[in-house]
Amino acid sequence: AQSVTQPDIHITVSEGASLELRCNYSYGATPYLFWYVQSPGQGLQLLLKYFSGDTLVQGIKGFEAEFKRSQSSFNLRKPSVHWSDAAEYFCAVGSHSGGGADGLTFGKGTHLIIQP
Amino acid sequence: DVKVTQSSRYLVKRTGEKVFLECVQDMDHENMFWYRQDPGLGLRLIYFSYDVKMKEKGDIPEGYSVSREKKERFSLILESASTNQTSMYLCASITGTGAYEQYFGPGTRLTVT
Numbered sequence: 001a002q003s004v005t006q007p008d009i010h011i012t013v014s015e016g017a018s019l020e021l022r023c024n025y026s027y028g029a030t031p032y033l034f035w036y037v038q039s040p041g042q043g044l045q046l047l048l049k050y051f052s053g054d055t056l057v058q059g060i061k062g063f064e065a066e067f068k069r070s071q072s073s074f075n076l077r078k079p080s081v082h083w084s085d086a087a088e089y090f091c092a093v094g095s096h097s098g099g100g101a102d103g104l105t106f107g108k109g110t111h112l113i114i115q116p
Numbered sequence: 117d118v119k120v121t122q123s124s125r126y127l128v129k130r131t132g133e134k135v136f137l138e139c140v141q142d143m144d145h146e147n148m149f150w151y152r153q154d155p156g157l158g159l160r161l162i163y164f165s166y167d168v169k170m171k172e173k174g175d176i177p178e179g180y181s182v183s184r185e186k187k188e189r190f191s192l193i194l195e196s197a198s199t200n201q202t203s204m205y206l207c208a209s210i211t212g213t214g215a216y217e218q219y220f221g222p223g224t225r226l227t228v229t
Contacts, residue, residue: 009156034217043120043206043220044159090158103149103174104218108158 002027002093006107013081014115021076021110023091032094033074034104035065039087047089050074061085086114119143120221122207128227135194137224139207146211148190149174149218150182153204162205165190197228 003026013019025031032051036044048059055067065076074091088111092104123138139148147166151159151174161174163182171182179201183191190209194201204225208218 006158036220041222043222044208044218045220046217049217092159102172103151103161103164104159105161106151106159108156 002031002095002105004091004093004105004107006091006110008110009108010111010113012113012115015083016080019076019078019081019085019112021089021112023074023076023107024072025074025091025093026072027093027095030069033065033067034092034094035059035063035074035076036090036092037087038090044090047076081114083114083116086112088112120207120209120219122221122224124224125222126225128229129197130229131198133197135197135226137192137205137207137226139190139192139221140188141209141219142188143209143211143219144187145209145219146187147209148184149208150180150190150192151206151208152176153206153223159206162192199228202226202228
C-alpha cells in the first residue's frame with residue numbers, strides 16, 4: 001500500500017524568506033506525485049504534479065518541486081514567500097494501477113505560517 | 117474552469133439522523149470521490165465512483181454509503197450520524213482513468229451533536 005509522510009506539522013517562515021516543505025512517499029513503482037494547497041475555508045487547489053520526465057517541476061504561484069527517486073522524496077520549494085502563501089499544504093501520491101481512478105493518498109499536511 | 121460544488125458549506129445534525137451530502141460537477145467527469153479531512157490526519161478516502169451506479173470502498177467506508185444516479189452527482193450518506201463523523205467532507209472529480217488531477221469542491225463542514 002502506498003503512503004505519504006510530511007514530517008513537519010507546522011512551519012514558520014519570515015516573509016521574503018525561502019521555503020522548503022518536505023514530503024516522503026512509499027510506493028512500489030514510479031509514483032504520480034502532487035502538491036495541493038488549501039487556504040482557510042477553501043477547497044484544495046493543485047500547485048503542481050509529477051508524472052514522468054524532468055524531475056524538477058514548476059507549478060503555479062512560483063512553487064517548484066523536485067522528485068528524488070533515491071530519497072523517495074518530492075519536496076516543495078519557493079524562493080521567496082508572500083504573506084498570502086500562509087495555508088495548509090498537502091502532498092499526495094496516486095497509483096499507476098488505478099490510473100488515478102481509485103483516488104489519491106494524502107499526507108497529513110503541513111501548516112505554513114508567515115511572519116511579517 | 118471545472119466546477120465542483122457541494123450543497124452546503126456548514127451543516128449541523130443530531131446523533132442518529134440520516135444525513136445527505138451532495139456533490140455536483142459540471143464537466144462530465146467520469147470519476148468522483150468523497151474524502152474526509154480531519155486535523156492531523158489529512159484527507160482520507162471514503163468512497164469513489166467510476167461510473168453511474170458504480171461505487172468502490174475507499175480506506176474508511178464504515179458508517180457511510182454513497183449514491184450515484186446521474187453522472188454529474190455523487191451523494192454521501194450517513195445512515196445514522198454519530199459524533200465521530202463530525203468532520204470536513206470534500207468531494208472531488210477527475211476526467212477518467214489516466215487523468216489523475218483531482219478537482220475539489222469547497223467542502224462541507226459537518227457537526228454532529
